[in-house]
Amino acid sequence: MPESNKISRPRQLLTVTRYELLKYLRSRRLLAAIILATVVPLLILLIPLLVGLENPANISDFLIQFVSFMDILIVIGVTLFGADTLVSEFQHKTAYLLFPNPVTRAGIFFGKYLASAIATFIMILVFYGIIGIASFGFYLDVPIQLFYSLSVAGLYALSLLALAFFISSIMRGSTGSTVLTFLLFFLILPIFDFGLTLAQVKPWFSATFVSSMMWNILITPYPSDFVFNIPVFLAPGSEGLSITNYVPELNLSIGLLLLYMLFGLAVSLRLFSRKEMV
């Protein structure tokens, strides 16, 4: 017979993590994510070479052409590993088995979050690993900025995962949760960011806007907002257009991502803990 003192809460959390990762393995989601994280940088690397283009002279320009795709990959990773993880327990009625165990809802929640984070990090690491190898292969250098970019990518993934968990805790079905998560981060928020930029309003508070930190951090020194003019011949009938290229401020954006992560986790944990298996 089990005793209360034999049950270790950290061990329970890691057990949930382990079996969530097994789910990603068996459902081939993790495999799909790894294939994607391998194919995308290889295509970016090989296509210019195949058409006879030279690599950029500047190593940071070389790295930026890869990392500028990282936000899309993270959105895909977050959708694969975070969008339906909470809601599926209710929708597929597996909660009838899981919840009557002597495990806290917080233990289940953080176990799942850890698994989602690990799976997304594997995808990010594969991507950055390939970039690092390519960087060393062509320039015999792997700049420290690439590690900064990797760190920002990790933080961005954690924040988006927390927000995806929030969506998963309020939705009733896995499909709805998955679609909403993907559309929100892939389409709705970027359109919102674009609209504000056109209106000359810096969307510093938008989670997707700050993703450009991942490639801006590769530039030394870190850039600031700048205005670029569209020549008259590209905008006939006008005197030319001026558009501001907004760059997220580093410290503020890191703080914002941490805030989104804490908010997403706190609210979704509360909702998940209170949700009933009616």
Add this chain to the structure above:
Amino acid sequence: MPAAITIEKLTKSYKGLLALDNLDLKVESGTVYGYLGPNGAGKTTTIKILTSLIKPTSGKAYFFDQDVTKEPETALINVGAVVETPEFYNYMTPNEILSYFGKLRGLKNPEIEDNSSRCLKLVGLDNWKKKRIATFSRGMKQRLALAQALLHDPQILILDEPTIGLDPRGMVEVREIFRSLKKEGKTIFMSSHLIREVQEICDSVALIDKGRLILSNTVESLFEKSDSVDIEMKLVKPPPPEQIALVKRMGGIESLTQVDPTTLRISYKGSFDDVVLLLKRIVNQDLKIYSFKTIQGDLEAVYMKMIRESVR
């Protein structure tokens, strides 16, 4: 020693609809307790509160002295449960599922291996332990659910319709498992629609309707207390309405139901001697009876009577 399960003034409402209404219940340790009631009576709501799937609006529920509504993760340590027909993670095998839940319950690997092997054998799934659950039938999932409930050798089992989805042979096998658990002194609290199953296995029963407790007693006491006899008569041909009306007017008859054109069910208040007299009087009415049996001692009759009274 405190009761294995104590429910105190348990109330649950869903958007103004009262599913449980101040329910009080006590299940002594080592008993097999049947929990009966019509659909929507509040059986599953009670079980969901006991297994921490939902929170009560008010009231308490204890396993021994641990309040499951306050500290479910402590209270559920010695509890195994099967609620509704659970769905499993289809990508796993029975061995993996039992390993998962064994680890959550603090069992060590050798213990998990031994217990899994024993439980899967007990429920007849030992040949399927390495197959993906995605291919399992409903009955097999029900067996696996029972295996996971027994995995950690709990003192208390909470079972919601435990034989649902099983074929007749499976039902018999599962009832045998319950009997052996009863001998081991386990406390079993089970809801069921199968009244004969409850009568066969349980020591005590509780009957609820509209979220309220109608009765709670040992199965034996229920029959001792019942002072009426239910009688079922089969006739050669359908009786004319005037003959039925005559029988209805006979003394001691509480109710008469025409179950089908040639079957009458009578609830009669009186002793067995009185029943003999009743039979003579009915035969004298020229009703051609080819089968006559009393069904006193049948939990179903007590159940139906109590539900009828509850509706009134």
